[in-house]
Structure formats: C-alpha cells, structure tokens
Amino acid sequence: MEPKYKRVLLKISGEALAGEGKFGINEEMTKTVARQVKEIHDLGVEVAIVVGGGNFWRGRTSKDMDRATADYMGMLATVMNSLALQDALLAVGIKAKVQTAIEMREIAEPYARRKAISQLEHKDVVIFGAGTGNPFFSTDTAAALRAVEIDADVILLAKKVDAVYSDDPETNPDAVKFDELTHMEVVEKDLKVMDLTAATLCKDNNIAIHVFGISEEGNVLKAVYGEKIGTIIK
Numbered sequence: 001m002e003p004k005y006k007r008v009l010l011k012i013s014g015e016a017l018a019g020e021g022k023f024g025i026n027e028e029m030t031k032t033v034a035r036q037v038k039e040i041h042d043l044g045v046e047v048a049i050v051v052g053g054g055n056f057w058r059g060r061t062s063k064d065m066d067r068a069t070a071d072y073m074g075m076l077a078t079v080m081n082s083l084a085l086q087d088a089l090l091a092v093g094i095k096a097k098v099q100t101a102i103e104m105r106e107i108a109e110p111y112a113r114r115k116a117i118s119q120l121e122h123k124d125v126v127i128f129g130a131g132t133g134n135p136f137f138s139t140d141t142a143a144a145l146r147a148v149e150i151d152a153d154v155i156l157l158a159k160k161v162d163a164v165y166s167d168d169p170e171t172n173p174d175a176v177k178f179d180e181l182t183h184m185e186v187v188e189k190d191l192k193v194m195d196l197t198a199a200t201l202c203k204d205n206n207i208a209i210h211v212f213g214i215s216e217e218g219n220v221l222k223a224v225y226g227e228k229i230g231t232i233i234k
C-alpha cells in the first residue's frame, strides 16, 4: 500500500513531549516521536516538523510580563524542544536539520524556505524552531504557515489528546468526539483544536489537518496511510 501523502508537516505540541509529567522534556517521549517519524521516513515520506513550547512556557501564561517579551521566551522554548527532537532523530539514524525563525547560527540554521524544500527533497527531516519568529502568534500558526510555504499535503497535528472533542474530555465526561470536521466548523464552533489565526490560514489555503494522539505508537504511520484515527479536518 502506498502512503497517502508525499510531504507532511508534523506539528507536535510541547505538552506531548512532556509525557506524563506536565513540564519539560520526557526523553522517552522524544524517542517515541523519533521512532514514529522514522517509520514514515522509511516509506519515503518527506517530513517537516514544527514543535510547540508549552511544556516550558507560553507567552499568555504571564499576567504581568510584557506580552512580546513573554512570547519571545515561548519561542526560545520551542528551540529547546527542536534540539531535543533533532537529537532523538539523529540517534535513530535520520538526518535532521533545525531551522529557526530567529537567528541563532551557532546552534541551528536560519529559516530559508527554498533551502528547507531542498533539504526535504534530499530526505532530510527539517524541524522548524522559534515558531513564526513573531510574538502574538502560536506554533499552530507557524505549522499552518510552514505547511503552506513548503506545499505540504497535510498537517499531522500530534497531541496529548487523541482527537478533537466538543469539550475537554478530561474535565467533561459528556464531551463528544468528532471523527470529521470542516475548517468552517472549527472556526464557527470555536473548537479548541487550534487558534483561529491558524485555523483560518488552513481554511484559506485549503490544507487538511489530521489530529491524533502521539503517545500511541504507530499513529503517525496510520495517519500517513489515511486511516481514520482521531479527527480529520478538511
């Protein structure tokens, strides 16, 4: 069976990297992600990754701090996660590059679209760190933006929760799981799957989003084969 997609943008929330602990990096989780990326990379799928930073810091967490400063801290958090993922990918034999939207040349390459596309064509995994490089945005928006820029076939939205629900399933036992949604429904129902900026960017550019849980091994592979796990937004 052929994979459904040739080029994917995998978005991993920072929270997913924290595993059971809510803070920091759980190395078992980075290994889980690396193994799952390897599975699809072995099939010849081109993989770009955007990683969140919520396991360390989110700009909106602070009530007192200047928001832009707090957001820059959040972007730096995504770079720590990017380096951890790069390390885990290199350990399983995958050539992984990190490109950051804020220059820090000693530890990563600065973001350059054509270079990223060329690296993907050479089957390197490219991790995009530092979000969009701008405060007041999210890494979901960075994922949508990069997906459009590199002409990805789909955004694989890997989360700690396994799908999109009508409410938080951890606090509301009556929360309903959605198998399929349209972009419009995500926007209109204000579902907390991604922020509105990210959702409208996906809608305007007609990019499908497949939401699923990352902690279950094999899910990335299933998503790439188009299996109906989690929630599909298109």
Ligand code: UDP
Binding pocket: 012, 013, 014, 015, 051, 052, 053, 054, 055, 057, 058, 059, 060, 070, 071, 072, 073, 074, 075, 077, 078, 130, 131, 132, 133, 134, 135, 136, 137, 138, 139, 140, 141, 142
């Ligand atoms: N951030 C930002 N601009 C971006 C991407 C991220 O300012 O383009 C900051 C923002 O403060 C955000 C934090 O980085 O809260 C971490 O990203 P996010 O909350 O999206 O991470 P996730 O929830 O996916 O772990």
